Amino acid sequence: MRENYTIGVDIGGTYVRIGAQKNDDPLTGFEKILRESALGDTSPIEGIGAFISDYLEKNFPRLNIDAVGIGFPSTLSKDRRTIYHTPNIEGLDNSPISDILEQKIKTPIFLEKDVNILFKWDIYNKRLPEKGIGLGIYFGTGIGNAITINGELLIGRDGIAGELGHVPVIGGSGMCGCGNSGCFECYASGRRLVELRESYFGDTEIRDLFSEHRDSTILKEFVEAMACVVATEINIFNPHFIILGGGIVNMKDFPRKLLDEYIYNHSRHPVPSGGLPLYYSDDSDRNGVLGSIYMARGKLNVADNTRS
Ligand SMILES: [Zn+2]
Incomplete structure (x- = not known):
């Protein structure tokens, strides 16, 4: 149990989301803001610092904050304190962002790759056992991937x-x-889906692609390509469970059954293809923030246990 608030931040290419939680109370102070207006147009690192400080000042003045957990769409250093590369946000790369933010906010700052945060949250939320090998594959603008071994x-x-x-x-x-x-x-x-729409289905809104064209060869081949990606990792790891998520599998009328069939076809037979433990992530706007809080608390607990 944590008596103070923990803050979760989810930095995305388009939106920044933030929220706070105390103990097991529901998430409070949730905000979803366009990235440009949240971080301003100067240095994004200064922007993130100012954004979190203003949020704390507005929502939790004079209250103690345990920690801030932040998910980035970036590759991170092994100690999780420096951002290496962020494909969709300029000005973040090769910066020791934890040190910079801790100086400004005076609170422990914990970073993690956004997809790792989502996957750990999904495992917790779906009450899956941590034991064994878990794979998370999230089809969004790109392909997010997380791997756990006995929960690590x-x-x-x-x-x-x-x-x-x-x-x-x-x-x-x-x-x-x-x-x-x-x-x-x-x-x-x-x-790729945006490219396919432009080339073949120009009259259809992207959100209606699967409703109107799910039986077309073009989209079936696209779904099979997704399955090949998933089966590649299944064939390497022989996992105990797989969670699929992201905006694409959550689009209206996305053919999940067809994707499952293609994954089965491309996985090695008779195992691991038989009885593949496939789950789908619930698409909630709040998962990145809840997962960032869960991640930060986990790291605080490790730090507490190391001290005692
Ligand atoms: Zn690449």
């Missing part, structure tokens, strides 16, 4: 494990947001 995030030697979207496709083409070409993201992401 796999982060790799340099901190950037789980970049499934940037696995190269043999013979692949197209420039990827990471700077390489022909990555999985060039074939199975929101960015």
Whole structure:
């Protein structure tokens, strides 16, 4: 139990979301603001600092704050205190952002890759057992990926494990947001879906694509490409559970059954394809903020246990 408020922040390419929680009370003070207006148009690091300070001043003046957890759409250093690379937000890269924000806000600041935060929150929220290997694959603008082993995030030697979207496709083409070409993201992401709409379904709003064209060969091939991405990781890890999420699988009339079938087809037979433990993430605006709070509290508990 934590007596003070913990703050969660979810920095996205388009929106910034923030909220606070005390004990197990419901989330309070939730705000969702366009990134440009939340962070201003000067340095985004100064913008984030000013945004959090103003939020605390407005909502929780004179109250103690335990910690601030922040999710970034970025690769992070192994110690989770420096941002390496952020494809969709300029001005954040190679900055020791925890140190800078702790000086300004005078509260412990904990960072994590946004998809890791979402995946850990989904495991907790769905009450899945942490034991074993878990895979999270989130199809949004890009492809988010998180891997847990007995509840611990796999982060790799340099901190950037789980970049499934940037696995190269043999013979692949197209420039990827990471700077390489022909990555999985060039074939199975929101960015690709936008390209397909422009090329083939110009009269349909993006939100209606699956309602109006789910039986077209073009969209079936797109769904199969998503399945190939998922099956790649299934065939490597033979996981205990897989959570699929992100904006695409939550679009109106998205064919989840077809995706499940294609994943089954492309997974190795007879196992792990038989009885694949597939789950779908609930698409809530608040999950990133709740997950950031959950992550920050977890790190505070580790720090408390280390001290005692
Ligand atoms: Zn890439």
